[in-house]
Amino acid sequence: MTATTPAQSAYTRTCQQAAHQILRSYSTSFSLATRTLPAPTRVHITSVYAMVRVADEIVDGGFDSSDPAAKLALLDDFESRIADAVASGFSTDVVVHAFAHTARRTAIGPEHWEPFFASMRADARPQTFDPDGLRRYIHGSAEVIGEMCVRAFFDGTPPAEIADDVDTGARALGSAFQKVNFLRDLAEDAGELGRAYFPGVDPEQLTEQQKHALAAEILGELDTAAARIPLLPAAVRPAVWTAHGIFHELTLTIDRTPAERVRTTRIRVSQPRKLQIAAAALAGRPLSRRPRRNRSTQLCTTDSGSTQPRTTRGEP
Template identity: 50%
Template structure:
């Protein structure tokens, strides 16, 4: 009975990612089944925390700060118990035990989420801290999932961690550019220090795109070091965000406030297939 409940909770977590990130969901399809489950379970936990701080809790009339504190406590305590009535928490706990996710990474993630409840502008140091907690540690936890059953030497792990942090940072910065209008107008946030209280222009956009490309290049160098079952999926995710970066580069900066940039499905399939071919075993 417990195994059946585990499977149901894993499916619930997979449904979360399918509803919120089609690109990431597509990339995870190319992971080995066990790793795919762990990455999706991680994402589902993260997504719930995002919903708490991004207006959903407020829309429901709930105090977001108190709810976030309680959720962090539940997440950190969850791996100690084998059964949870919350399917996402149950799935997360199973993966956290299996992959030995670092509590410090979880705490850093929640620290960034807590910033979203009170901080609207960022200086360079605050920005780096926010990106580390909101995105880079997610990459580090993904590496933990990748190597849980395929251990790598310590020197390789260090390089993988560096690449994972770079890829997480790139993902976050791309999403900041895609969500400029929503973040500013609906949530009252401006993340990029270069903007402050002014709109983005083409010069700043070019600077940000160059920074993202540098992050993606660092991440790309680490892909061949990954265990084979993870290489194709990570390459596909990197390629999809590289495609988004090129599309952002090709439009006027002002368009970012009126159009959320995306990759059409047929192009996603092409970009994904091309990346997978590079790392076919």
């Protein structure tokens, strides 16, 4: 590999700063969690976040169009530019360039971004998911993002002896994050975007039993992730425990909030509570180290607070 010139380094830093600004502007929670990461890792995570955020804006808000074909065309173009930039090491698109730099450095490949874009294409038009469709969607929209983060944490592929375990934990954490946000965005997803993610659940008629079952499944995935966080590099654990703790708190809050309110109000964690969770994680005493399931019922899909505007998948 040829040496990087000062001009190339300056351009890459500028692109990474743009990615960081996207994270700060859109996600107070992830911005808080990433503050404790080592600087090189933080750069990689913010570059991944910015790429995901831009794709999400194409289908969910920033691109003001109701035409699925137009959204699909933009997604195709965005993915093509990512593939080209990862191959060449350069893009005139600052978000694409920042992501490509991270992907080339950390062994993120098409096996990660292709499922992600497949899920984004599923969001380009209204639809109702069946169990298999939901599993595929969550894999692309959340689980592979967790795998990308693992590669950022290890600055490449994790050691072979723990690779399967850490990827399992990352997928579980990503899936839990996604399902929490499905619950928090029921009204908007159904009413404005025409989406019903949970098979067998009418977003406008969520019952207490369904809500408890969903919370139980999410807590189980958080358990799976928690058991594997200690396998991550010590320097990144406080950030991961912070994110885990915030979503654990969200899940418990949703579980004890009446279903009618969950249907109409975006549940959130207060900033003081987020700071408490982050401080405990930084001190090595994560508040969600031993999450407990509070329901034994299964999610129906396995069988077949204050109001806040929607921000992004994964934003508490």
